Amino acid sequence: EQAGIKVTGEVKAGTAKGITLVRHTSAPLSALLPALGKASDNFYAEMIFKSLGGEVKGRPARSEAGARVVLDWLARVGALDQGMVIKNGSGLFDGNRVTAASLVQLLRASWRDPGVQPEFLTQLAVGGVDGTLQKRFRNQRSRRSVRAKTGTLDDTISLSGYVNYSLTLVQTEMSSSSSSRPKRQRMMRDSMGVSTVRRRRTSPDHFWLARDS
Numbered sequence: 462e463q464a465g466i467k468v469t470g471e472v473k474a475g476t477a478k479g480i481t482l483v484r485h486t487s488a489p490l491s492a493l494l495p496a497l498g499k500a501s502d503n504f505y506a507e508m509i510f511k512s513l514g515g516e517v518k519g520r521p522a523r524s525e526a527g528a529r530v531v532l533d534w535l536a537r538v539g540a541l542d543q544g545m546v547i548k549n550g551s552g553l554f555d556g557n558r559v560t561a562a563s564l565v566q567l568l569r570a571s572w573r574d575p576g577v578q579p580e581f582l583t584q585l586a587v588g589g590v591d592g593t594l595q596k597r598f599r600n601q602r603s604r605r606s607v608r609a610k611t612g613t614l615d616d617t618i619s620l621s622g623y624v625n626y627s628l629t630l631v632q633t634e635m636s637s638s639s640s641s642r643p644k645r646q647r648m649m650r651d652s653m654g655v656s657t658v659r660r661r662r663t664s665p666d667h668f669w670l671a672r673d674s
Contacts, residue, residue, distance in 0.1 A: 498584030499592030510550025538570035
């Protein structure tokens with residue numbers, strides 16, 4: 462009405478038999494992913510997450526359906542550990558429960574799948590070059606050897622991805638809210654089997670650089 466358009470009759474649910482007045486087709490998924498991976502855009506993450514559910518499980522697109530699609534894929538690639546929980550696509554609240562070992566297997570499976578690898582690598586931030594890693598790993602800028610996704614909550618800082626495009630590595634630092642407990646970090650890598658390293662927190666990028674040789 463503010464725009465001068467008069468509306469008569471009652472508002473009710475429509476049907477699929479109506480005439481399509483406007484249709485909008487989004488850019489392909491490969492063009493949307495950098496906003497998620499490089500820029501860490503939570504809105505993109507949630508919308509892509511819901512779209513997975515709508516495309517595979519049927520519309521309307523819902524987070525619950527997206528979660529089932531993700532869990533099904535993790536199971537197929539051997540990355541579904543006992544107790545894992547997927548509730549949302551962005552990680553804005555701590556409802557998700559994922560193990561470091563499952564992330565390593567996810568990265569390994571994505572690397573080995575020719576239908577996934579090109580777009581998956583392209584959407585990750587490049588250390589010292591762009592996205593959320595633009596100000597980190599600057600000494601590796603010319604080599605472009607670090608591609609990874611950052612993640613941050615109040616008590617957790619994580620970084621998962623690849624070094625030299627072949628080594629799968631996940632690092633997660635956990636900080637305790639209690640000042641009497643030391644802050645720790647964990648790293649898992651598949652170069653010598655999956656191992657876990659715990660030590661006092663120094664630099665969040667220390668272990669990554671140790672493997673970049």
